[in-house]
Amino acid sequence: MGTPLIELRQLALRFGNTTVFEKLDWTFEEPCWCAIVGPSGSGKTSLIHMIAGLERPSEGQIYVGGKSLSSMSDEELSLHRQKTVGTAFQHFHVQTDKTALENMLLPLFFSGADLEEGRRRASELCAALDLTAFLQAPVRQLSGGQRQRLALARALMNRPRILLADEPIGNLDAENAGRVLELLRRERERGLNLLVVTHDDFLLQGVDQVLRLENGVLS
Amino acid sequence: MRGAALRKLALSDPRESLKKTWPLLFGLVFGIATWVVLTGFTRGATHFVKERVGGTLPNRIRVSASKSSFGPLALGGNMTEATVAECKKIPGVEAVYRQAHYPGPSRMYAHFQTQNMVTDMILDGVDPECVAEQLPEPGKFVDSTTPQVPVVIPRIMLDVLNAGISSHTNLPNLSEEALIGRMFQMTVGISSFAPGESTNINATIVGVSDQLGPNGPTVPLEWVLRNARKPVDYHTLTLKLAPGADLDSVLRETEKLHLAAPDLETARKVGQASLFVQLLASGFALAILMVAAVGIASGFTVKVQLEQADIGLYRSLGASRRDILGLYLVRALWLGVRGAIMGVLLGLFLGQVGATLILSLLPKALAQDVTLFAPSLWSLLAALALTPLVPVAAAWLPAQRAASLEPGRILRGH
Numbered sequence: 001m002g003t004p005l006i007e008l009r010q011l012a013l014r015f016g017n018t019t020v021f022e023k024l025d026w027t028f029e030e031p032c033w034c035a036i037v038g039p040s041g042s043g044k045t046s047l048i049h050m051i052a053g054l055e056r057p058s059e060g061q062i063y064v065g066g067k068s069l070s071s072m073s074d075e076e077l078s079l080h081r082q083k084t085v086g087t088a089f090q091h092f093h094v095q096t097d098k099t100a101l102e103n104m105l106l107p108l109f110f111s112g113a114d115l116e117e118g119r120r121r122a123s124e125l126c127a128a129l130d131l132t133a134f135l136q137a138p139v140r141q142l143s144g145g146q147r148q149r150l151a152l153a154r155a156l157m158n159r160p161r162i163l164l165a166d167e168p169i170g171n172l173d174a175e176n177a178g179r180v181l182e183l184l185r186r187e188r189e190r191g192l193n194l195l196v197v198t199h200d201d202f203l204l205q206g207v208d209q210v211l212r213l214e215n216g217v218l219s
Numbered sequence: 220m221r222g223a224a225l226r227k228l229a230l231s232d233p234r235e236s237l238k239k240t241w242p243l244l245f246g247l248v249f250g251i252a253t254w255v256v257l258t259g260f261t262r263g264a265t266h267f268v269k270e271r272v273g274g275t276l277p278n279r280i281r282v283s284a285s286k287s288s289f290g291p292l293a294l295g296g297n298m299t300e301a302t303v304a305e306c307k308k309i310p311g312v313e314a315v316y317r318q319a320h321y322p323g324p325s326r327m328y329a330h331f332q333t334q335n336m337v338t339d340m341i342l343d344g345v346d347p348e349c350v351a352e353q354l355p356e357p358g359k360f361v362d363s364t365t366p367q368v369p370v371v372i373p374r375i376m377l378d379v380l381n382a383g384i385s386s387h388t389n390l391p392n393l394s395e396e397a398l399i400g401r402m403f404q405m406t407v408g409i410s411s412f413a414p415g416e417s418t419n420i421n422a423t424i425v426g427v428s429d430q431l432g433p434n435g436p437t438v439p440l441e442w443v444l445r446n447a448r449k450p451v452d453y454h455t456l457t458l459k460l461a462p463g464a465d466l467d468s469v470l471r472e473t474e475k476l477h478l479a480a481p482d483l484e485t486a487r488k489v490g491q492a493s494l495f496v497q498l499l500a501s502g503f504a505l506a507i508l509m510v511a512a513v514g515i516a517s518g519f520t521v522k523v524q525l526e527q528a529d530i531g532l533y534r535s536l537g538a539s540r541r542d543i544l545g546l547y548l549v550r551a552l553w554l555g556v557r558g559a560i561m562g563v564l565l566g567l568f569l570g571q572v573g574a575t576l577i578l579s580l581l582p583k584a585l586a587q588d589v590t591l592f593a594p595s596l597w598s599l600l601a602a603l604a605l606t607p608l609v610p611v612a613a614a615w616l617p618a619q620r621a622a623s624l625e626p627g628r629i630l631r632g633h
Binding site for chain 2: 045046049050052054055056074075077078079081082083087089093095097098106107108109110111112115154158
């Protein structure tokens with residue numbers, strides 16, 4: 001058995017006196033195609049942020065590909081976010097004063113990847129998500145669903161090993177949700193792992209494993 | 220490649236457009252423009268004064284036995300042929316030209332346009348070689364035994380004359396070209412207050428020179444020596460230095476002969492005053508830049524506050540703390556580059572307009588060939604090179620604050 005994809009060891013998250021979860025242990029093996037469900041405030045988004053290296057746990061360790069995130073320097077964590085994980089946020093976090101293409105190219109500015117190759121990748125992802133017509137449009141003109149698909153496409157731009165997605169089809173109709181699922185399946189074939197926070201039955205049916213995070217317990 | 224991409228990202232932001240950043244640019248542009256204008260005028264004015272005092276011919280020193288010499292008001296002892304001989308012995312001195320007053324007063328009768336002028340004055344004599352380089356036809360300035368005597372007018376006398384014409388009449392100024400060939404009469408040996416034996420001469424102006432100091436009309440020295448009824452002493456000697464001569468060592472030697480170089484001393488004092496004024500101007504500009512820097516620091520603090528969501532996003536997409544720091548510092552540097560270029564251009568424009576305005580108010584002849592606004596290339600290059608560092612320094616703390624923000628916390632907040 002190889003190195004686990006993600007390992008959570010004695011993980012704890014506290015906000016002041018409030019404990020969201022503690023002593024959380026879990027191992028995600030590769031290939032991972034997994035959804036996390038749970039009530040609001042159970043710490044699902046925080047868990048995604050921690051695996052992305054955006055938040056530090058109050059206690060415990062997270063290992064991604066055998067490397068401890070807490071022992072990584074800022075530069076190493078940046079590399080982790082550039083190469084290993086791609087994050088699609090629940091609230092999209094797209095820049096409305098830029099075009100869709102400019103938003104998609106943003107990760108490449110930090111990874112130093114070739115922008116021409118990036119444009120090809122953006123076209124490919126937009127075609128899959130029916131966003132081609134909006135590639136040069138300012139994001140402020142896009143609808144909520146279009147922005148959500150754009151945020152997902154941006155998370156896949158650097159061909160990450162793990163996609164961390166927080167409610168990635170929450171604003172989408174069935175047709176577009178299908179497009180997203182189809183794209184994710186295609187990316188899975190080239191080795192993508194998925195860890196998704198969702199309440200959507202449609203998406204839950206498409207994953208291999210569903211975990212429930214509730215009362216500080218992952219099961 | 221990554222660096223270039225980050226620079227592109229920093230500068231392509233619509234929030235960095237001129238329209239959005241002008242409030243931060245204003246102080247920088249104003250500070251640099253002020254500095255360019257003030258130092259440019261100081262340098263131009265210094266050059267103008269020095270040229271008027273010392274003349275335009277290089278490698279020449281005027282020495283006299285007194286520390287201040289204002290033509291007829293020269294105080295202190297005069298110099299003889301013995302002093303001339305001593306000066307010729309000084310290493311580095313190629314030639315010595317003598318200048319003396321006619322020992323007695325003179326009256327001048329001139330006619331200009333519809334005006335007749337009669338004035339008492341001191342007639343001066345100079346070795347022709349002293350002014351030859353500045354005369355259109357040097358061969359005309361030689362001693363003559365006829366009543367037709369060639370005269371050279373000191374440049375400063377022409378300036379004073381023109382200032383008088385501008386102040387008191389509507390007549391046009393006298394140009395050098397207009398003077399050459401003009402004639403006037405002089406009665407040498409008497410004045411309104413001192414009647415006695417005199418000689419009448421017809422003077423013909425053959426040129427204007429800035430090598431004569433503030434004296435009266437000047438004839439060839441031999442004429443003075445031949446026509447003087449009393450012994451003649453020299454009030455000024457002009458030392459022409461050989462190429463590569465050491466000015467300081469020549470000055471030390473002249474000091475040993477108890478000779479001073481008042482023009483050079485004046486020029487040095489003007490230089491010192493100019494340096495002081497330039498320092499003051501720099502201090503004033505620096506104060507403006509400091510205020511601008513405080514404004515930029517505040518502006519960047521607000522910018523960081525408003526752009527927290529973007530900072531969080533960039534961090535989530537792989538930007539390191541150093542990248543965020545770099546993004547803001549590149550923006551600050553770009554602000555500085557734009558401020559420096561605009562400030563220098565505005566300063567040059569305002570200086571040129573100001574100089575044109577001032578020169579239009581001066582007598583035409585005085586304003587001829589005068590560069591009142593003369594910023595140095597080095598000072599402009601220094602402004603262009605150093606100004607961009609002001610916003611970089613001002614933005615340093617806000618940029619550091621941006622770099623130290625926790626991405627997870629920011630994203631959760633937005």
